[in-house]
Amino acid sequence: MSLFRLTLRNVLHRRFLSLLTVCAVAVTVGFIVLLTLSRESVEQGAKKGYGPFDLVIGAAGSETQLVLNTFYHIGAPTGNIPLAALDQAKQDQSVAEAYAMTTGDNYKGFPIVGLESGYFFTRYGGARLQEGSMYAHTGDTIVGSYVAKSLGLKVGDTFSGAHGLVQEEGLESAEAEHGEEHEEHGEEHGEGHDEDHAHGSFRYTVTGILPELHTPDDRAVFTTVDYAWAVHGLAPEDREITAVLVKPASLLGAHNLKQELDGSDGVQAVYTSKAVSDVLNAVDQGSRLLGVLTAICVLLAGISILLSLIAAAGERTKDVGLLRLLGKSRGYVWLTLTCEGLLVTATGLIAGLLLGHLGAYLLKDALFAQAGIQIQPYHWTPEHWLIALGAIAIGLLSSLGPAFRMYRMHPLALFKS
Structure with missing residues (x-):
């Protein structure tokens, strides 16, 4: 044997x-x-979650929270910053590209992100959409491949967003069930009703679907930066943004811009790689x-x-x-x-x-x-x-x-x- x-x-x-x-x-x-x-x-x-954007400008607070929310769509934003921060970044000679971002709403748990369309060309080069075209008007959206697959979205579909970064399950049924009670306490809950009504009445239209990027952008809905202003009916003097994504022309340029903006008017400038390293x-x-x-x-x-x-x-x-x-x-x-x-x-x-x-x-x-x-x-x-x-x-x-x-x-x- x-x-x-x-x-x-x-x-x-x-x-x-x-x-x-x-x-x-x-x-x-x-x-x-x-x-x-x-x-x-x-x-x-x-490492590849933030692409070429080595600097991010946002509201003062946790550096890690700012980077995670901006590039990985995790957690809440640290707050809003004045539009002047975007203008200052774009006018800086040491900045190659700077893009504004607004966020704070969601659709069925997926974040709705207002972002200048140039971001996609800067980060992903000539990658074409899987289907449809890039957004051009307020309310137009392109959705990440994971979102489209999970929710069955296709070009031409319309939907309404919700305030916050987490979808409140059963919101509509709860509102119907307690409609009379809400009417009786209209003054107490009036502000919340107005906000829910504003989000519910604003309709988004899917104009395109992103290809599989294998980054956190696959699980987000993207639209124009001014969507938040349109939803809340903000006047020009009240308009703010959540963050500015900066691609510096050089490391020295990133350092100089950080020194200029960091700590001024409740604004912070963060090295993305440092926050990710933490x-x-x-x-x-x-x-x-x-x-x-x-x-x-x-x-x-x-x-x-x-x-x-x-x-x-x-x-x-x-x-x-x-x-x-x-x-x-x-x-x-x-x-x-x-x-x-x-x-x-x-x-x-x-x-x-x-x-x-x-x-x-x-x-x-x-x-x-x-x-x-x-x-x-x-x-x-x-x-x-x-x-x-x-x-x-x-x-x-x-x-x-x-x-x-x-x-x-x-x-x-x-x-x-």
Whole structure:
């Protein structure tokens, strides 16, 4: 009987214990693979999330909040700033491009972003729309590919937005149910009614659908900057913007503009890369905690393999003694147990790789919907090879103890025991 057939028969003879060991290895490997893919996706998504816009101007407050809201469409804006900040940025000789942004409304949970159309040409070059044309008039919109797919939107569709960045579920039914009560307390809730009515009566029209950009822009609705002014009927002197996206002509130019604007009239200018780096540092701190949990899982998987092989060695003492009496060498005996450990480990490794990528596939939509991070479930990273080598090494090391114990014993002692 060949060594492989003998090893396979021994593994199948102890199905339950072998299955538990395979599951321990598979869960550990799957967890590490999912963690690796998620971390790489977060890093890649964060780095390309802001494109060439190395500086962003917004209301004073949290730098991280400003960058996350502006480029990743996460969280609320820090506030509004005067239009004069846009004029100052555009007139600066060290600025290559500057675009205004307004935000604060949503459509079914997806942010509505007022943004000058030149942003798309500056960031994505000559990428064409998947369908339709760019917005040109107030109320025209183009929607990200993820939004169009999720909501079934197509060119020509119309809709109304809602105030805030989170859709209030059941708003219409609640209004109908409590209509009389709202009428009685009209003075108390009049301002809220006026705002709801303003958003409900303003209609957007889908004029185009963006191609898959693999950035947070896939999950947003874009329209003209003046949409917020039109919805709220603001006079020219009351008009403000949420942020200014700046592509500097040089790093020195970005520094000079930041010095001029930062801290003046409630305005802050933020280096985008610095704010993103702060977010990644926070992610790394969380990864360290997960790393500790991963190390514990690896240790438990190694112990599981070791216990499985110790049990196998105890069961197979007479069999090994008989093999030795039939003339099989000590090396053959050593290989039978070592190969058994490696076979169980390799089976768990393959199952774990499949499990990790399956988990990434199942979580990719949820991760993208919440954070705009596109996880690549089919991506193979250099760390995969390290995971595979580490798993095989742990399986081999766990096999050495029981195998060496059987190797040292005399065949008569093995048989008599």
